Amino acid sequence: MAPPEPLPAPLPVPPLPAAFFGRDTATVARELLGALLVRRVDGGWLAARVVETEAYLGAEDRASHAWGGRRTPRNAALYLAPGHAYVYFIYGMHFCLNVVANPDGRGGAVLFRAAEVLAGGERVREHRGLAGRPVGPGALLGGPGRLCQGLAVDRRFDGHPLADGDLRLLASGQSPATGVDVGPRVGIAYAGDAATWPLRFALRGHPEVSRPRVR
DNA sequence: CCTCAGATATGCT
DNA sequence: GCATATCTGAGGG
Numbered sequence: 001m002a003p004p005e006p007l008p009a010p011l012p013v014p015p016l017p018a019a020f021f022g023r024d025t026a027t028v029a030r031e032l033l034g035a036l037l038v039r040r041v042d043g044g045w046l047a048a049r050v051v052e053t054e055a056y057l058g059a060e061d062r063a064s065h066a067w068g069g070r071r072t073p074r075n076a077a078l079y080l081a082p083g084h085a086y087v088y089f090i091y092g093m094h095f096c097l098n099v100v101a102n103p104d105g106r107g108g109a110v111l112f113r114a115a116e117v118l119a120g121g122e123r124v125r126e127h128r129g130l131a132g133r134p135v136g137p138g139a140l141l142g143g144p145g146r147l148c149q150g151l152a153v154d155r156r157f158d159g160h161p162l163a164d165g166d167l168r169l170l171a172s173g174q175s176p177a178t179g180v181d182v183g184p185r186v187g188i189a190y191a192g193d194a195a196t197w198p199l200r201f202a203l204r205g206h207p208e209v210s211r212p213r214v215r
Numbered sequence: 216c217c218t219c220a221g222a223t224a225t226g227c228t
Numbered sequence: 229g230c231a232t233a234t235c236t237g238a239g240g241g
Contacts, residue, residue, distance in 0.1 A: 090225095
């Protein structure tokens with residue numbers, strides 16, 4: 001595989017400060033729209049802009065892996081300090097990436113559901129098994145499993161701080177997102193009342209947003 | 216747009 | 229032991 005086209009070094013924007021993540025989970029999820037996820041592979045950096053997130057509130061949220069205060073080997077990272085990654089394996093074949101975000105250790109986290117590639121596109125297509133093929137809107141990093149596969153995120157990042165290392169979350173360097181679509185979360189129909197909570201956030205009308213469409 | 220099979224780590228009984 | 233999961237790709241209309 002060819003090395004990705006490198007980003008300039010040092011990275012052009014700063015990491016998000018730890019205090020950013022120590023706030024209300026839904027607020028963090030909304031404000032993460034536009035942030036940059038960067039991944040170092042073979043000495044170069046892949047970069048993608050976050051366009052869709054979901055908030056999982058923790059103990060009081062039946063859809064959260066921390067519902068009822070659950071602590072298991074799988075979800076241990078949810079109780080690390082805000083700003084750490086929580087990565088888990090799901091449906092027998094996909095990974096999902098979250099960042100711990102809450103003010104009080106209740107296990108709240110934000111799921112990254114979709115992103116838009118900014119750098120290293122060909123390498124990302126290789127990770128997705130789509131090298132040299134045309135990729136339609138939303139088919140590259142549109143979906144939590146696709147996002148992890150494209151950025152080569154797996155269990156090794158579970159419990160990893162996103163302020164440094166080979167997977168980082170950086171400030172957008174742009175003004176906060178204005179047009180935001182809000183809707184119920186995906187894939188949690190079992191969660192009773194919580195299934196209707198408006199905790200899914202996406203940049204309005206963005207083509208990379210995952211299915212089903214928000215709104 | 217919609218439905219369904221696929222593959223397996225995980226957590227609960 | 230067994231049901232289920234913060235999903236995806238393919239196939240049908």
